Amino acid sequence: PAECFLIKEDDQKNEEGSKKPKQKKKKKISDVLATSAPKPATPANLQKLLLKHFEDKRSVIEMEDLHLPDSCFLPNNDLTHSLSSYLKEVCPKWAKLCKNHKEKKSLLMVIVCSSAHRALELIRLLTPFRGKCKVLKLFAKHIKIEEQKNLLDKGVSHLGVGTPGRIKALIEQDALNLQSLKYLIFDWNWRDQKLRRMMDIPEVKQEAIKLLESGIIPACKAQDVKLGLF
Template identity: 70%
Template structure:
């Protein structure tokens, strides 16, 4: 009897380890780890919009969501640091920020997938931003009323945040898009699970909603440029 008991144990272990191995193969991170990173290009964003709205919109409505290549800034070829990328796409930043006087609005919006990533990017843009005022536009530990108060009472040059909070600020008239010149999507960065911001369903939807709230229209009018970092 004890011998029988001893024989069944290793079999159970083998079964459970086999199950774990099978599950791991299905993870997105395992597939992504094998593929080499590719920089985001305008077609990627257009494809994303078409996939999202394709079945919900008419042909005429879809035409209005088309972004010509002239709307886009040069793509990040994955060799740039964040500061060097911003310097390349916006060489006249010093002059722009000097002339910016409008409250409740920013010159540049940088959209990321999480609060932690926002903080990382704020630290890494020191060489670019100079003495301009940067504001954190995410929900973690910061109430929306505080952000609205800061935007209303001071001149902010640069906003770094998550699409959900930026969208909420625009909806509640806390953030105006009047002065906006550049919108940068943190497109190529991957989190611990190797997901980009557009691989996370909630972030993807909020990003598309934000673009549709007036950004696409401004891009088509040539007053805002889109960048994929």
């Protein structure tokens, strides 16, 4: 019986030794939020995002060209603002600019968000400005790019709300220029049903970075365009 016990004990040790160590599960955003309150985005968040994306792709000098000083940014949204109150209080000058804006194929403000559905939600929140400015839908779902190009070419529009991929495509096709652009606002703090912000969604983040590269960063550094993190 003693020998049997030793054999069983050895077998048990071998079984335990063969077990692989459990890998730590990656924390989900919902888990992080459960233990900490959401924090509003800051310029440092955008800088960190750009640094992480380009650190293996760019030289030190090229990385310096991507750096945006705090003067490029509008005041932060402290999570108490609605979209209309944010536009009225954080960048009040844009509404006055609408009166003098006469250029086709250009916008005074572009609001960038994660999806067509969210873009429509944001457009509904702009009702206080109805009649004062013309708003364009700049996303791909159910809207052909040719239709958006025609709207930009035929009439004067003031504000565009859409996804980074479609906005970038319009810039690349010379349908939308940056000549009159004064404000580019990222809908950064809003979370979808999975509690993801727009920059938590890989494909949206990639397109947002490409959009920044398509002339936005140089315009910000020249103080022609202000970045907002709503």
